[in-house]
Structures are given as C-alpha cells and as structure tokens.
Amino acid sequence: MAKGLPKSFKKSLWVFHCNSGSCNGCDIEIIAALCPRYDVERFGIKLVGTPRHADALLVTGPVTRQQAERVKLVNEQMPDPKVVIAIGNCGNTGDVFYESYNLVGPIQDVLPVDIHVIGCPPRPENIIHAVAKAWTKLETLEGK
Amino acid sequence: MSQITKTTYQLPIGPIHPALKEPVMFKFEIDGEKIIAVDVELGHVHRAIEWTGMRRNPIQIIYLAERICGICSFVHPMAYCRAVENACNIQVPERADYLRVVHGELERIASHLLWAGVAAHEIGFDTVLFLTWEMREKVLDLIEYLTGNRVTKAILMIGGVRRDIKPENIPKIKETLEYFKENYKKLSHVFLDDKTFKMRSQGCGILTYEDALRLCAVGPTTRASGVKKDVRVDQPYAAYSDLDVDYMTPDKRTGEINGDVYDRIIVRLLEVKQSIELIERAVDQMPTGDIMSEPKIPKLLNYIKKTAGEGIGRDEAPRGEVIHYIKFDGVNEQPFTWKVRASTYANILPWIPMLKGQQIADISIVAASTDPCMSCTNRVTIIDKNKKYMLDKEQLHKLSVEKTRRLMR
Ligand code: SF4
Numbered sequence: 001m002a003k004g005l006p007k008s009f010k011k012s013l014w015v016f017h018c019n020s021g022s023c024n025g026c027d028i029e030i031i032a033a034l035c036p037r038y039d040v041e042r043f044g045i046k047l048v049g050t051p052r053h054a055d056a057l058l059v060t061g062p063v064t065r066q067q068a069e070r071v072k073l074v075n076e077q078m079p080d081p082k083v084v085i086a087i088g089n090c091g092n093t094g095d096v097f098y099e100s101y102n103l104v105g106p107i108q109d110v111l112p113v114d115i116h117v118i119g120c121p122p123r124p125e126n127i128i129h130a131v132a133k134a135w136t137k138l139e140t141l142e143g144k
Numbered sequence: 145m146s147q148i149t150k151t152t153y154q155l156p157i158g159p160i161h162p163a164l165k166e167p168v169m170f171k172f173e174i175d176g177e178k179i180i181a182v183d184v185e186l187g188h189v190h191r192a193i194e195w196t197g198m199r200r201n202p203i204q205i206i207y208l209a210e211r212i213c214g215i216c217s218f219v220h221p222m223a224y225c226r227a228v229e230n231a232c233n234i235q236v237p238e239r240a241d242y243l244r245v246v247h248g249e250l251e252r253i254a255s256h257l258l259w260a261g262v263a264a265h266e267i268g269f270d271t272v273l274f275l276t277w278e279m280r281e282k283v284l285d286l287i288e289y290l291t292g293n294r295v296t297k298a299i300l301m302i303g304g305v306r307r308d309i310k311p312e313n314i315p316k317i318k319e320t321l322e323y324f325k326e327n328y329k330k331l332s333h334v335f336l337d338d339k340t341f342k343m344r345s346q347g348c349g350i351l352t353y354e355d356a357l358r359l360c361a362v363g364p365t366t367r368a369s370g371v372k373k374d375v376r377v378d379q380p381y382a383a384y385s386d387l388d389v390d391y392m393t394p395d396k397r398t399g400e401i402n403g404d405v406y407d408r409i410i411v412r413l414l415e416v417k418q419s420i421e422l423i424e425r426a427v428d429q430m431p432t433g434d435i436m437s438e439p440k441i442p443k444l445l446n447y448i449k450k451t452a453g454e455g456i457g458r459d460e461a462p463r464g465e466v467i468h469y470i471k472f473d474g475v476n477e478q479p480f481t482w483k484v485r486a487s488t489y490a491n492i493l494p495w496i497p498m499l500k501g502q503q504i505a506d507i508s509i510v511a512a513s514t515d516p517c518m519s520c521t522n523r524v525t526i527i528d529k530n531k532k533y534m535l536d537k538e539q540l541h542k543l544s545v546e547k548t549r550r551l552m553r
Binding site: 021022023024025026027028029031032035036037062064090095096097099100101102103120121123 | 193208
C-alpha cells in the first residue's frame with residue numbers, strides 16, 4: 001500500500017475506465033487487476049459503469065481526435081474531488097504512435113493528470129499501486 | 145378517427161466506443177424490442193498506424209504492429225514479419241517456425257479464455273468471468289516466463305524469433321498444459337452444459353452457412369457456421385504443416401451446425417483444446433538449430449533496405465485471418481506501403497444478419513460472440529421522435545442480465 005494512506009478510509013474507491021484510443025493491452029490489464037489473481041475488490045476498489053459514480057478516472061491510450069471531447073466530457077461528469085490516472089506509455093507520452101496525425105496528444109494535454117503509470121502495458125501491480133496512490137491523494141483532499 | 149400508425153425506432157449505438165482499432169457505429173431499427181434492420185458504420189477513430197509505419201524502419205514496425213491490438217500482440221507482428229520475409233526472400237529457420245507455433249497457440253488460449261470470460265459477463269454470469277480469467281492468468285504466467293512480458297510480447301523478429309525455449313523451460317510448459325487439461329473439463333462443462341448459457345445462446349444470433357460465405361466472415365465466427373476456413377490448414381505457415389491441424393466446427397461435438405452463439409462458444413472451446421495439443425506436439429517435435437536467420441540487426445536492416453519487392457503475410461489470429469501487405473522500393477528503409485487487414489473487420493458485416501430479429505437485450509451477447517476487438521458496446525441513444533434518451537453500456541448490460549433472470553424463472 002502507498003505511503004501516507006490512513007488506517008481507515010472514508011470510503012471505498014470507485015474507478016471509471018475510459019479508453020481514449022488504446023490498443024486494448026492496458027484495458028485487459030485493468031480487468032486482470034479486478035480478477036481473482038489480484039482481486040482489488042477486496043479493498044473496495046470497484047469498476048463502475050458511469051463517471052458520475054466514480055472517484056478516480058483511469059484513462060488508457062493516446063487521445064485520438066474523435067475521443068478528445070468525450071474524454072473531457074467524462075472528466076467533467078465526475079464529481080469532485082477526483083483524480084485522473086493516465087495508464088500506459090501511449091497515454092503518457094504517445095509511445096509508438098507519437099507522430100500520428102490523428103492524435104491530440106498525451107492525456108495531460110487534454111486533462112489534468114494526477115498520476116502517471118508507465119509501462120506498455122503496465123503490470124496489474126503497477127495499476128493497483130497507482131490507484132492506492134490516488135486514494136492517498138483523495139483522502140488528503142477530503143481531509144482539507 | 146385517429147389513425148394508428150406503426151412506427152419503428154432508430155437506435156444508434158456508438159460511434160464512441162471507448163474502443164480500439166475498429167470503433168463502430170450501429171444504427172438499429174427497432175420495433176418494440178425487436179431489431180428489424182441494422183446498419184454499421186466504420187472508421188471513427190484511428191491512430192494512423194499504417195501511416196506511421198511508412199515513416200519507420202522495418203524493425204521498428206514490428207513493435208508498432210504489436211500495438212495494433214494488445215490481445216493479438218503476437219499474430220499482427222507475425223503476419224507483418226511473414227510479409228517482409230515474403231517480400232525479401234528471407235528463410236526462417238525451422239526451429240523458429242516451431243517456436244512461432246508455440247507462441248501463437250499460447251496467445252490463442254489466452255484470447256479465447258478472455259473472450260469466454262467476457263461472454264459470460266455479457267449475460268450477467270460474473271462468476272464464470274472470474275473463473276476463466278483465473279485460468280487465463282496461468283497462460284499469462286507461461287507467456288511471461290517464455291517471453292518476458294504478459295501482454296505485448298516483443299518476441300518476433302524478421303526471420304525468426306528473439307528468444308529460444310531452453311530444455312529447462314520445458315517442465316514449466318508441460319506443467320501449465322497439464323493444468324489446462326485438468327481444468328478444460330470444468331470449463332466446457334460450465335459453458336456447454338449449463339442451462340443458463342444454453343438458454344441465452346442457443347438459437348440466438350444465427351449466421352447461416354450462406355451468409356458466412358457471402359459476407360466473408362473469418363475465424364471461429366465462420367467455422368461455427370460450418371464454413372471450413374482456417375489459414376493454418378488452408379495455407380499452412382510456420383510449422384503448422386507438420387502438426388496436423390484440423391478445422392474446428394461445432395459438429396465435432398454436437399453433430400450439427402446451427403451457426404448460433406452456442407456454436408461459437410463450442411468452436412472456441414474446441415480450439416483451446418486443439419491449441420493445448422498443438423503446443424504439446426510442437427514442443428516435442430521441435431528440431432534444434434538457429435532461431436534467427438540473421439542475428440545482426442543492422443545487417444538485416446541493410447539487406448531489407450536494398451531489396452525491392454512486395455509480400456503478403458497471412459495468419460490465423462484467434463479471431464480469424466489477419467493479412468499484412470508490404471512493399472519496399474529498394475531505395476528507402478521505410479516501406480513504400482504497408483496495409484493491414486485485421487480479422488474483426490471481416491467479422492463486422494456478419495453482425496447484420498446475426499442481429500436482425502433479435503432483442504435489444506441480446507445485442508451485447510451477439511456482438512460479443514464474434515469476439516470483436518472492442519472493449520464494449522458503450523452507448524445507445526434511443527431517439528423517439530423528439531424525445532431522446534440514452535442507454536449506456538451499463539443499462540444495456542442490465543437489460544441483458546434481466547433477460548437471463550427472466551429465463552431462469
Ligand atoms: S501503453 Fe501500450 S499496451 Fe497500453 S494501450 Fe498504449 S500501446 Fe497499448
């Protein structure tokens with residue numbers, strides 16, 4: 001667990017997953033993190049179907065032109081306080097697609113990103129670690 | 145007197161699938177709960193992979209091809225490498241051919257299990273999702289053990305593969321295969337004998353033999369309709385010609401072909417079994433020798449640069465046939481053209497006959513039954529004259545789960 005996480009949390013952390021043009025690699029690793037081997041649901045981390053219920057947003061993939069607006073919309077629909085986690089190299093830097101004409105750019109050009117997870121795709125452990133970090137941030141934000 | 149006119153509803157799904165290579169937009173004509181017409185639009189989001197590829201050197205493209213799809217991260221570079229080998233006349237050592245079979249089949253197992261889990265999830269059977277994904281972790285463990293990565297494997301190289309399977313690795317492979325053989329029974333029991341699965345999948349989303357032929361469906365989707373089409377058998381590549389592969393059609397198990405969702409489940413499960421056997425045989429028969437035709441990459445690059453020619457690489461991905469075409473002009477390092485035809489693309493048109501006459505609640509399982517390379521059917525807008533309301537993926541899923549519950553009663 002991340003450093004600085006209090007012993008008792010105010011609430012469980014619900015995440016929303018949004019694909020902004022990824023290759024699926026990161027997405028399956030997110031699902032893998034939810035499945036029995038890693039089973040993050042035991043910590044109360046749950047994937048929800050709508051951004052309006054979510055505390056954290058997981059964005060995967062470089063942002064393609066068509067998806068940029070949608071990603072922004074999803075982010076707007078999330079209630080505050082929230083954290084945005086960019087998962088995967090291509091969401092953080094563009095990765096192999098960096099020069100493509102159809103990309104608006106890395107996620108941080110579209111949204112304020114709080115946590116970057118590097119890897120192509122990152123291992124489920126890394127994703128879980130990022131979510132735990134997000135939790136720390138949320139708890140501090142809410143404590144204020 | 146007021147006249148009652150019967151109207152149908154328009155129901156678009158997409159195009160903003162939070163989807164991948166092939167985001168799609170469906171337009172449904174709905175009469176009550178029934179779908180009477182379907183239209184599909186393609187090409188909403190793309191990452192310009194081919195365009196980017198034409199600005200990279202042939203070795204860099206391998207890694208680009210790998211990222212076309214995270215699930216098919218072996219077959220795409222494989223088809224690409226075979227296209228380049230074809231264009232430049234590069235001979236692949238025999239051992240590498242066997243290694244390619246092993247990795248390709250491992251990927252097939254992982255992909256089919258992934259699909260099985262997703263299909264179970266679509267009808268609201270999450271226990272099975274967890275069951276299959278737990279099994280899938282075992283394949284991923286093996287893949288990671290052999291290649292170093294779980295998802296994007298980076299194992300292929302033009303003219304061979306990058307890592308060998310050493311004698312000390314064999315016990316672990318055998319152990320994993322044993323695990324699968326033991327658990328295969330459980331898996332097929334859950335999927336093929338379970339009442340809920342049968343109710344939701346039998347007679348649902350039918351694709352007839354003629355339609356499958358006419359619309360050029362590929363992979364398990366077409367085989368479930370009885371069309372004998374499999375690149376591994378039709379035009380054996382790598383070591384498949386030595387390994388005795390056969391078409392997997394549903395009549396192998398049930399004796400009949402219906403072309404429904406149930407048949408597609410059967411085909412995929414049979415293929416998992418087939419893959420286990422193929423890996424076993426490939427590991428046993430593997431000859432010794434080199435694994436790369438040219439281990440010095442700069443030399444290889446230089447050779448490709450000087451060669452003009454075009455080539456085609458086909459292979460059988462878990463979802464069907466993948467074709468890569470490449471052309472070099474003999475002057476530039478970058479390819480002159482690179483064209484990719486992924487399998488889901490061919491499997492999209494068959495959705496139309498499959499979905500016609502089905503209920504809205506069946507959309508997700510029918511669409512999922514072709515194993516489209518898209519994570520989800522996300523959003524539906526129902527336009528009812530001036531009123532407009534949205535059905536998101538969540539609600540679609542809920543409808544699907546409710547239907548299962550109804551049937552259970
Ligand atoms: S980071 Fe890599 S694995 Fe993840 S979506 Fe991007 S290309 Fe795919």
